Amino acid sequence: MSSSIGTADIYTASGRRERAGLISQYLPMVRRQALALQVRLPASVEVDDLIQAGIVGLIDAYDRFDATQGASFSTYASQRVHGAMIDELRSRDWLPRSVRRSYRRVEQAMRSLEQILGRSPSEREVADHLEMSINEYRKLMGDANDGLFSSYQEESDDETLASAIDPDLSPYDTPEQAATESATKQRLMEMIGQLPEREQMLLALYYQEELNLKEIGAVMGISESRVSQLHSQAVARLRVKLSW
Structure with a gap:
């Protein structure tokens, strides 16, 4: 060293x-x-x-x-x-393959609906597109949230999301890597600004304020399981946007 x-x-x-x-x-x-x-x-x-x-x-x-x-x-x-x-x-890698496959279907549905609608689709629209009930869709989002850390390997994964919101979590080895990451984070922040307001608030509380799911639920007036669902959904939206 x-x-x-x-x-x-x-x-x-x-x-x-x-x-x-x-x-x-x-x-x-x-x-x-x-x-x-x-x-x-x-x-x-x-x-x-x-x-x-x-x-x-x-x-x-x-x-x-x-x-x-x-x-x-x-x-x-x-x-x-x-x-x-x-x-x-x-x-x-604790996320079951069935949940992983279903979550990818959610991302594909979001991508298709964004192209059709010209905006981020609602939960109901995604669920209808997948021929799921809203309760089935939300359960999938909650199950997927448990595996976010293990399942995201791409550049737009949960770690990159965290570093975009909290710069102190942004690792780099060289100035070139730092510059590339800075551009990625700038783009990601722009994408976050396009999310529904409630999801923007949730991400800020989770990554920047470092609140846990229960604490976020208390702040937002929703249940802990609902926070888990919304977090998973927000990350899916960002992955879709960053894949364009």
Whole structure:
């Protein structure tokens, strides 16, 4: 690692002490990020697993940090920790294939309806297009929301959405990558501005204010399950818009 933190060989005693000290110093940050993610996820996700993944990300940050890229180590480490936790969630891939297929059908329906209507379709319009009842559609949106972290691999995934709303979560390795990401985030913010007002509010509360689903429901006056449905729907709309 080329930085002010030092270049001690990780296999020497001094290198091991330096790394241990780094983990101790940044463990509270890792724990905060793990807790912030855990409250948004199914109960089966253990916070200790997220913390362990975050520590791996912290060590990776130690090894890869280059002070000449302009970011501070604390910012870079936070980004790497967040990314490692997201990778851990994706590796679990708990979203059933049937739900994944149905969610893709929702995206396809949204894409077709936007072209026909010239605007974002309503829930009822998407459900009718898929020959679903509104309750079936909303249940699908709720089921899909549990797998958002594991199912989105494209550039417009949940992590990119988070980084667009909260710049502190935006990882980059080079100025070129940072520039590309900046353009992507600008486009994404423009797309967010085209969402229904309620979905814009939900995304801001979820990613920027870091409220959990229950807290967002209290703010918006809707149930926690309804928040989950709307979040999944908002992300689907954005994926459709970004695919054009």
